[in-house]
Amino acid sequence: MKLKIAAALVAASFLVAPATAQEYPTQPLTMLVPFSAGGPTDVVARLVAQVMSRELGQQVLVENAAGAGGTLASGRLAQAEPDGYTMLIHHLGIATSATLYRSLPYDPLTAFDYVGQVTTVPMLLVSRPDYPAENFEQLLQMARENPDETLLANAGPGAVSHICGMLFMQAIGEQLTTVPYPGTGPAMTDVMGGQVDLLCDQTTNAIPPVSNNSVKAYATATAERIPQLPDVPTALEQGLEGFEVGVWHGIYVPAGTPEDRIETLSSALQVALQDETVLARFNELGTAPVPLEDATRESLKNQYESQIEFWRPLIEQAGEYAN
Numbered sequence: 068m069k070l071k072i073a074a075a076l077v078a079a080s081f082l083v084a085p086a087t088a089q090e091y092p093t094q095p096l097t098m099l100v101p102f103s104a105g106g107p108t109d110v111v112a113r114l115v116a117q118v119m120s121r122e123l124g125q126q127v128l129v130e131n132a133a134g135a136g137g138t139l140a141s142g143r144l145a146q147a148e149p150d151g152y153t154m155l156i157h158h159l160g161i162a163t164s165a166t167l168y169r170s171l172p173y174d175p176l177t178a179f180d181y182v183g184q185v186t187t188v189p190m191l192l193v194s195r196p197d198y199p200a201e202n203f204e205q206l207l208q209m210a211r212e213n214p215d216e217t218l219l220a221n222a223g224p225g226a227v228s229h230i231c232g233m234l235f236m237q238a239i240g241e242q243l244t245t246v247p248y249p250g251t252g253p254a255m256t257d258v259m260g261g262q263v264d265l266l267c268d269q270t271t272n273a274i275p276p277v278s279n280n281s282v283k284a285y286a287t288a289t290a291e292r293i294p295q296l297p298d299v300p301t302a303l304e305q306g307l308e309g310f311e312v313g314v315w316h317g318i319y320v321p322a323g324t325p326e327d328r329i330e331t332l333s334s335a336l337q338v339a340l341q342d343e344t345v346l347a348r349f350n351e352l353g354t355a356p357v358p359l360e361d362a363t364r365e366s367l368k369n370q371y372e373s374q375i376e377f378w379r380p381l382i383e384q385a386g387e388y389a390n
Protein backbone atom coordinates (compact mmCIF):
# COMPACT_ATOMS: atom_id res chain seq x y z
CA MET A 68 0.00 0.00 0.00
CA LYS A 69 2.77 2.37 1.09
CA LEU A 70 4.58 1.64 -2.17
CA LYS A 71 1.46 2.50 -4.19
CA ILE A 72 1.08 5.82 -2.39
CA ALA A 73 4.75 6.67 -2.97
CA ALA A 74 4.46 5.83 -6.68
CA ALA A 75 1.32 7.99 -6.95
CA LEU A 76 3.13 10.90 -5.27
CA VAL A 77 6.07 10.62 -7.65
CA ALA A 78 3.70 10.53 -10.64
CA ALA A 79 1.81 13.56 -9.33
CA SER A 80 5.04 15.49 -8.81
CA PHE A 81 5.82 15.02 -12.53
CA LEU A 82 2.37 16.34 -13.42
CA VAL A 83 2.77 19.54 -11.43
CA ALA A 84 6.49 20.08 -12.14
CA PRO A 85 7.01 23.48 -13.77
CA ALA A 86 7.45 23.20 -17.53
CA THR A 87 11.04 23.83 -18.59
CA ALA A 88 11.32 27.35 -20.01
CA GLN A 89 10.75 27.34 -23.77
CA GLU A 90 13.80 28.24 -25.75
CA TYR A 91 14.22 31.58 -27.55
CA PRO A 92 12.35 32.72 -29.56
CA THR A 93 8.98 32.39 -27.86
CA GLN A 94 7.20 35.25 -29.65
CA PRO A 95 7.22 36.93 -33.11
CA LEU A 96 10.28 38.92 -34.10
CA THR A 97 10.45 42.20 -35.99
CA MET A 98 12.74 42.91 -38.92
CA LEU A 99 12.92 46.66 -39.54
CA VAL A 100 13.41 47.75 -43.15
CA PRO A 101 14.74 51.32 -43.43
CA PHE A 102 13.00 52.10 -46.75
CA SER A 103 9.57 51.80 -48.38
CA ALA A 104 7.69 48.58 -49.03
CA GLY A 105 8.22 47.13 -52.48
CA GLY A 106 11.75 48.54 -52.85
CA PRO A 107 15.03 46.64 -53.10
CA THR A 108 15.78 46.32 -49.38
CA ASP A 109 12.21 45.24 -48.72
CA VAL A 110 12.45 42.55 -51.41
CA VAL A 111 15.57 41.03 -49.83
CA ALA A 112 14.09 41.34 -46.32
CA ARG A 113 10.87 39.52 -47.16
CA LEU A 114 12.61 36.65 -48.92
CA VAL A 115 15.01 36.11 -46.03
CA ALA A 116 12.40 36.69 -43.30
CA GLN A 117 10.15 33.99 -44.69
CA VAL A 118 12.79 31.29 -44.29
CA MET A 119 14.04 32.66 -40.97
CA SER A 120 10.44 32.46 -39.67
CA ARG A 121 10.26 28.80 -40.62
CA GLU A 122 13.64 28.12 -39.07
CA LEU A 123 13.00 30.00 -35.82
CA GLY A 124 9.48 28.64 -35.38
CA GLN A 125 8.20 32.18 -34.93
CA GLN A 126 7.06 34.81 -37.41
CA VAL A 127 9.67 37.37 -38.46
CA LEU A 128 7.44 40.35 -39.18
CA VAL A 129 8.85 42.82 -41.70
CA GLU A 130 8.19 46.44 -40.73
CA ASN A 131 8.99 49.29 -43.10
CA ALA A 132 10.29 52.22 -41.08
CA ALA A 133 11.30 54.57 -43.90
CA GLY A 134 12.70 58.04 -43.31
CA ALA A 135 15.84 60.15 -43.06
CA GLY A 136 17.73 58.03 -45.60
CA GLY A 137 17.39 54.92 -43.45
CA THR A 138 18.69 56.51 -40.22
CA LEU A 139 15.22 56.59 -38.68
CA ALA A 140 15.11 52.78 -38.63
CA SER A 141 18.73 52.55 -37.42
CA GLY A 142 17.77 54.91 -34.58
CA ARG A 143 14.76 52.72 -33.78
CA LEU A 144 17.00 49.69 -33.57
CA ALA A 145 19.46 51.47 -31.29
CA GLN A 146 16.57 52.26 -28.90
CA ALA A 147 15.03 48.76 -29.02
CA GLU A 148 15.29 46.22 -26.20
CA PRO A 149 18.44 44.12 -26.72
CA ASP A 150 16.46 40.90 -26.37
CA GLY A 151 16.87 39.39 -29.84
CA TYR A 152 13.32 40.24 -30.93
CA THR A 153 14.14 43.31 -33.00
CA MET A 154 16.47 43.24 -36.01
CA LEU A 155 17.29 45.70 -38.75
CA ILE A 156 18.23 44.76 -42.28
CA HIS A 157 20.24 47.54 -43.88
CA HIS A 158 22.70 47.96 -46.69
CA LEU A 159 25.89 49.91 -47.28
CA GLY A 160 23.97 53.08 -46.31
CA ILE A 161 24.25 52.27 -42.62
CA ALA A 162 28.03 52.71 -42.99
CA THR A 163 27.92 55.84 -45.16
CA SER A 164 25.40 57.50 -42.81
CA ALA A 165 28.06 57.49 -40.10
CA THR A 166 29.84 60.24 -42.08
CA LEU A 167 27.00 61.75 -44.11
CA TYR A 168 24.99 62.78 -41.05
CA ARG A 169 26.46 65.49 -38.88
CA SER A 170 24.40 64.21 -36.00
CA LEU A 171 22.68 60.87 -35.55
CA PRO A 172 20.36 59.68 -32.77
CA TYR A 173 22.81 56.84 -32.02
CA ASP A 174 26.55 56.19 -31.89
CA PRO A 175 27.35 54.22 -35.06
CA LEU A 176 30.28 52.42 -33.42
CA THR A 177 28.58 51.27 -30.23
CA ALA A 178 24.84 51.07 -30.93
CA PHE A 179 24.68 47.75 -32.76
CA ASP A 180 25.62 44.11 -32.66
CA TYR A 181 25.78 41.96 -35.76
CA VAL A 182 23.90 38.91 -37.07
CA GLY A 183 25.60 38.60 -40.44
CA GLN A 184 25.94 39.81 -44.00
CA VAL A 185 23.17 38.83 -46.41
CA THR A 186 23.69 39.75 -50.05
CA THR A 187 25.65 41.78 -52.53
CA VAL A 188 23.72 43.73 -55.16
CA PRO A 189 24.91 45.54 -58.30
CA MET A 190 23.57 48.95 -59.34
CA LEU A 191 22.75 50.57 -62.66
CA LEU A 192 21.59 53.87 -64.10
CA VAL A 193 18.08 53.96 -65.56
CA SER A 194 15.91 56.66 -67.06
CA ARG A 195 12.26 57.38 -67.72
CA PRO A 196 11.07 55.43 -70.78
CA ASP A 197 10.84 58.52 -73.02
CA TYR A 198 14.18 60.07 -72.05
CA PRO A 199 15.52 61.28 -75.39
CA ALA A 200 19.16 60.11 -75.04
CA GLU A 201 19.73 57.21 -77.40
CA ASN A 202 22.85 56.01 -75.62
CA PHE A 203 25.04 56.72 -72.60
CA GLU A 204 27.18 59.24 -74.47
CA GLN A 205 24.10 61.30 -75.35
CA LEU A 206 22.83 60.99 -71.78
CA LEU A 207 26.12 62.40 -70.44
CA GLN A 208 25.97 65.24 -72.94
CA MET A 209 22.36 66.10 -72.03
CA ALA A 210 23.08 65.96 -68.29
CA ARG A 211 26.17 68.16 -68.66
CA GLU A 212 24.36 70.71 -70.84
CA ASN A 213 21.23 70.88 -68.66
CA PRO A 214 22.26 69.92 -65.11
CA ASP A 215 19.52 71.94 -63.39
CA GLU A 216 16.77 70.47 -65.56
CA THR A 217 18.02 66.89 -65.16
CA LEU A 218 16.06 65.33 -62.30
CA LEU A 219 17.97 62.55 -60.53
CA ALA A 220 15.87 60.61 -58.02
CA ASN A 221 17.26 59.02 -54.84
CA ALA A 222 16.09 57.70 -51.49
CA GLY A 223 17.71 60.45 -49.41
CA PRO A 224 21.18 60.86 -47.87
CA GLY A 225 22.23 57.47 -46.57
CA ALA A 226 20.50 55.59 -49.36
CA VAL A 227 22.69 53.79 -51.88
CA SER A 228 20.82 55.52 -54.69
CA HIS A 229 22.09 58.75 -53.14
CA ILE A 230 25.70 57.50 -52.97
CA CYS A 231 25.47 56.13 -56.52
CA GLY A 232 24.02 59.43 -57.77
CA MET A 233 26.73 61.33 -55.91
CA LEU A 234 29.44 59.25 -57.63
CA PHE A 235 27.73 59.78 -60.98
CA MET A 236 27.66 63.56 -60.51
CA GLN A 237 31.29 63.55 -59.36
CA ALA A 238 32.26 61.47 -62.39
CA ILE A 239 30.53 63.81 -64.87
CA GLY A 240 31.59 66.94 -62.99
CA GLU A 241 28.07 68.39 -62.69
CA GLN A 242 25.53 68.87 -59.91
CA LEU A 243 22.11 67.69 -61.15
CA THR A 244 18.81 68.40 -59.44
CA THR A 245 18.23 65.58 -56.95
CA VAL A 246 14.74 64.49 -55.89
CA PRO A 247 14.50 62.49 -52.63
CA TYR A 248 11.96 59.71 -51.96
CA PRO A 249 11.39 57.43 -48.93
CA GLY A 250 12.74 54.52 -50.97
CA THR A 251 13.56 53.61 -54.54
CA GLY A 252 10.29 51.64 -54.79
CA PRO A 253 8.30 54.91 -55.10
CA ALA A 254 11.21 56.59 -56.93
CA MET A 255 11.12 53.89 -59.61
CA THR A 256 7.35 54.36 -59.96
CA ASP A 257 7.97 58.03 -60.75
CA VAL A 258 10.77 57.19 -63.21
CA MET A 259 8.36 54.83 -65.01
CA GLY A 260 5.72 57.55 -64.98
CA GLY A 261 8.12 60.16 -66.38
CA GLN A 262 7.99 62.49 -63.35
CA VAL A 263 11.78 62.28 -62.89
CA ASP A 264 14.55 61.58 -65.41
CA LEU A 265 17.17 59.35 -63.86
CA LEU A 266 17.72 56.92 -61.00
CA CYS A 267 20.67 54.83 -59.97
CA ASP A 268 19.18 51.75 -58.36
CA GLN A 269 19.89 48.18 -57.30
CA THR A 270 19.15 45.34 -59.69
CA THR A 271 16.68 43.95 -57.16
CA ASN A 272 14.39 46.85 -58.03
CA ALA A 273 15.59 47.67 -61.54
CA ILE A 274 15.68 44.36 -63.42
CA PRO A 275 11.87 43.90 -63.64
CA PRO A 276 11.12 47.37 -65.17
CA VAL A 277 14.21 47.21 -67.42
CA SER A 278 13.14 43.78 -68.67
CA ASN A 279 9.65 44.94 -69.60
CA ASN A 280 10.87 48.25 -71.06
CA SER A 281 9.16 50.39 -68.42
CA VAL A 282 12.49 52.20 -67.98
CA LYS A 283 15.70 52.46 -70.05
CA ALA A 284 19.05 51.15 -68.78
CA TYR A 285 22.19 53.05 -69.86
CA ALA A 286 25.10 51.79 -67.79
CA THR A 287 25.93 49.56 -64.87
CA ALA A 288 27.92 50.88 -61.93
CA THR A 289 29.94 47.66 -61.83
CA ALA A 290 33.36 46.42 -62.93
CA GLU A 291 31.82 43.67 -65.11
CA ARG A 292 28.50 43.50 -66.94
CA ILE A 293 25.60 42.05 -64.98
CA PRO A 294 24.82 38.52 -66.31
CA GLN A 295 21.05 39.11 -66.12
CA LEU A 296 21.41 42.27 -68.26
CA PRO A 297 24.12 41.28 -70.76
CA ASP A 298 23.25 44.08 -73.21
CA VAL A 299 23.80 46.88 -70.71
CA PRO A 300 27.47 47.99 -70.82
CA THR A 301 29.34 49.15 -67.73
CA ALA A 302 29.95 52.89 -67.36
CA LEU A 303 33.68 52.21 -67.56
CA GLU A 304 33.31 50.41 -70.91
CA GLN A 305 31.61 53.58 -72.10
CA GLY A 306 34.43 55.80 -70.93
CA LEU A 307 33.14 57.06 -67.57
CA GLU A 308 35.54 56.41 -64.70
CA GLY A 309 34.73 56.54 -60.99
CA PHE A 310 31.14 55.39 -61.29
CA GLU A 311 31.22 52.08 -59.44
CA VAL A 312 29.47 50.99 -56.28
CA GLY A 313 28.86 47.56 -54.74
CA VAL A 314 25.96 47.22 -52.32
CA TRP A 315 26.06 44.77 -49.41
CA HIS A 316 23.34 44.03 -46.88
CA GLY A 317 23.57 43.00 -43.25
CA ILE A 318 21.28 42.21 -40.34
CA TYR A 319 21.82 44.08 -37.07
CA VAL A 320 20.51 43.84 -33.50
CA PRO A 321 20.86 46.33 -30.64
CA ALA A 322 24.16 46.23 -28.74
CA GLY A 323 23.76 44.11 -25.62
CA THR A 324 21.73 41.35 -27.28
CA PRO A 325 22.75 38.01 -25.69
CA GLU A 326 25.34 36.18 -27.79
CA ASP A 327 23.44 32.89 -27.86
CA ARG A 328 20.42 34.69 -29.37
CA ILE A 329 22.61 36.33 -31.98
CA GLU A 330 23.97 32.89 -32.85
CA THR A 331 20.42 31.54 -33.22
CA LEU A 332 19.61 34.39 -35.61
CA SER A 333 22.85 33.90 -37.58
CA SER A 334 22.08 30.18 -38.00
CA ALA A 335 18.58 30.98 -39.28
CA LEU A 336 20.05 33.52 -41.70
CA GLN A 337 22.50 30.92 -42.99
CA VAL A 338 19.63 28.53 -43.66
CA ALA A 339 17.80 31.28 -45.58
CA LEU A 340 20.89 31.87 -47.73
CA GLN A 341 20.86 28.22 -48.79
CA ASP A 342 17.14 28.02 -49.50
CA GLU A 343 16.45 27.13 -53.13
CA THR A 344 13.49 29.49 -53.52
CA VAL A 345 15.47 32.40 -52.08
CA LEU A 346 18.49 31.62 -54.26
CA ALA A 347 16.39 31.35 -57.42
CA ARG A 348 14.73 34.71 -56.78
CA PHE A 349 18.04 36.34 -55.85
CA ASN A 350 19.47 35.11 -59.13
CA GLU A 351 16.55 36.47 -61.18
CA LEU A 352 17.09 39.83 -59.52
CA GLY A 353 20.85 39.92 -60.09
CA THR A 354 21.59 39.51 -56.39
CA ALA A 355 24.01 37.04 -54.84
CA PRO A 356 23.97 35.62 -51.31
CA VAL A 357 27.20 36.15 -49.39
CA PRO A 358 29.33 33.06 -48.68
CA LEU A 359 28.06 31.43 -45.47
CA GLU A 360 31.17 32.40 -43.51
CA ASP A 361 30.16 36.03 -44.07
CA ALA A 362 26.65 35.48 -42.70
CA THR A 363 28.21 35.76 -39.25
CA ARG A 364 28.59 38.28 -36.48
CA GLU A 365 32.36 38.76 -36.93
CA SER A 366 32.15 39.19 -40.68
CA LEU A 367 29.44 41.85 -40.58
CA LYS A 368 31.24 43.72 -37.78
CA ASN A 369 34.42 43.85 -39.89
CA GLN A 370 32.55 44.82 -43.04
CA TYR A 371 30.57 47.56 -41.29
CA GLU A 372 33.56 49.10 -39.53
CA SER A 373 35.86 48.92 -42.55
CA GLN A 374 33.18 50.38 -44.84
CA ILE A 375 32.71 53.36 -42.52
CA GLU A 376 36.44 54.04 -42.96
CA PHE A 377 36.36 53.38 -46.72
CA TRP A 378 33.53 55.83 -47.44
CA ARG A 379 34.52 58.59 -45.01
CA PRO A 380 37.14 60.31 -47.27
CA LEU A 381 34.98 59.93 -50.38
CA ILE A 382 32.02 61.59 -48.68
CA GLU A 383 34.21 64.29 -47.15
CA GLN A 384 35.65 64.98 -50.59
CA ALA A 385 32.14 65.31 -52.05
CA GLY A 386 31.25 67.62 -49.14
CA GLU A 387 27.64 66.47 -49.16
CA TYR A 388 26.32 66.24 -45.64
CA ALA A 389 22.87 65.76 -44.18
CA ASN A 390 21.59 67.16 -40.91
Ligand code: MLT
Pocket residue numbers: 102103106107108109158160221222225226227228229249250251252
Ligand atom coordinates in the same frame (compact mmCIF):
# COMPACT_ATOMS: atom_id res chain seq x y z
C1 MLT B 1 15.27 50.93 -50.91
O1 MLT B 1 15.06 49.85 -50.38
O2 MLT B 1 14.35 51.71 -51.20
C2 MLT B 1 16.66 51.30 -51.30
O3 MLT B 1 17.59 50.41 -50.77
C3 MLT B 1 16.92 52.72 -51.14
C4 MLT B 1 18.32 53.05 -51.52
O4 MLT B 1 19.20 52.85 -50.69
O5 MLT B 1 18.57 53.56 -52.59
